[in-house]
Amino acid sequence: MPCGGCTRLLPDPAFAQKNLSLLSLGWIKELQAINRTDRYIDLGSCVSLNGVLALPNIPALDPLKKALLTIGSASIRNRATLGGNICGRDSFGSAFPALSAMEATVELRSAAGTQWLSIHDLVGQDNLPAIPAGSFLDRVRVPLRDWEHNCIVRKGPGLLPGDTNITLTIVANIEKDAISEIHIVLTGRQLVRNRALEMRLTGKKLPLPAKESENCHHDFLESAVEAGLPAGQAIAVADSVRAFLVDLSGGAS
Template sequence: MPRKARNMPVRVDEVSNPATLQEALLFLKRYPEAVPWAGGTLLMTDSAAWPEGRGTAILDVHRIPELSSIHRTERYIEVGAAYSLSSILALPGSSILDPLTQAIGTIGNAAVRNLATLGGNIAARGRFMTSFPALSCLDASVELRDSAGVRWHGIHKLVGPGNQPSFPRGTLLTRVRLPVAKWDSIAIKSIGEKSFPHPDANAFCACARYDKGAISDIRIATAGRVLVRDRELELTLAGKHLPLTRRELVTFATELAALAYALSASRNLADRLEAYVTAFLARSPEYIS
């Protein structure tokens, strides 16, 4: 019998191990509260990943071929949701997916990454996991399937009210589309002393592109209990020459920190985010080639 974190046993009423997507969707239609099981590395360590209540059905997604597929074009790489984190790191030229690959490299250890999947990292219910800020900055897309059909959405569709995670029940994440892009400057860090599985662990991602001594694109996100990202604020820096003035830098960092505080009510998160953003923006000129 699987066990929730803190040794709370889970009563499993039904298990399905389908070989086709169609079978999986039929099972989900019958048991909309079923828990998809990919690597199981989060389900075995985080009680928030399980639905409330006593009995549950488990849908093992390992044998579904579409979830392990990979497709590359010049503009993006599309990976099946059950692709393991270590397989993504092992893709030829995987650094083209930075900052995502850098974020994945910080998750667990090699043994965990061999089992853990990208889909499981994205579809976590209780909180955003380490890859989410990088996926937000990349503007990744997700393919979702349920009994009503199949549709592609931007990754932010999985962000609900209050910027909290809202992966829909009765839905399978089947593929993730990752745009390939070159960034001049990338920072990936965990925020604060808390690390997984602490509920206050937060991941930070910043990336920027420069052209002729000015910022041409900049994206900054942090995620844990909530996602903090403000595209409009990012756009205020587009075209600004480097180094930024003290005023530009402070205005940006304090506004993003204020948003973090409004969403999380955590002074600690807001203060640390402000410090990280300030450091990233102040160091940016070093990265101009």
């Protein structure tokens, strides 16, 4: 099994019981590379979370950096890698929803060669993580596109993401007093993304009528409950979605 900093694997009692062999990728120079062009930045899968946080003057990375800052302590983030956060098998790491909202792509490597996929291809049909067997993550490509409005909300007990330890990411841009784009992604054990809701909001003039924010609250609540979130938590994340929309409207709706 490939591993990065082992900060997720080693504390996991299930891992200790399985007696698996580890293939440590952390020392491979190519996987620590960071390359930037005008349009995107490539982050090697073994770049540490602090390595990403240390990148200066790239506003497009704001949502990702905010998500990374919610993970562990500074010393954990020194060891923990971006690849290990993306490739958790039982639940989505806290950086995953930001990368999903930012429309990142990933390069996977296997004995057959390399292939670029949307990060959403790492989500199975049941909305659970689905890292293709026999491959490892090479690098992550993040479009250099600023998200003027973005927020990360963490909720739930415990350290590791799971059934009730969840992360909500919302990114949005406004053009000519209308929402030009908005992505809303919730992860824990499953990934929840209501694309119909995102499409409905895109192009809407601001401020949004109060009724529209209420409808969005209702729709996102339904998606979260469908994904198996306990009612209290589903309501809390739907509240956060509504609060973001009200904020976007400048509190005017």
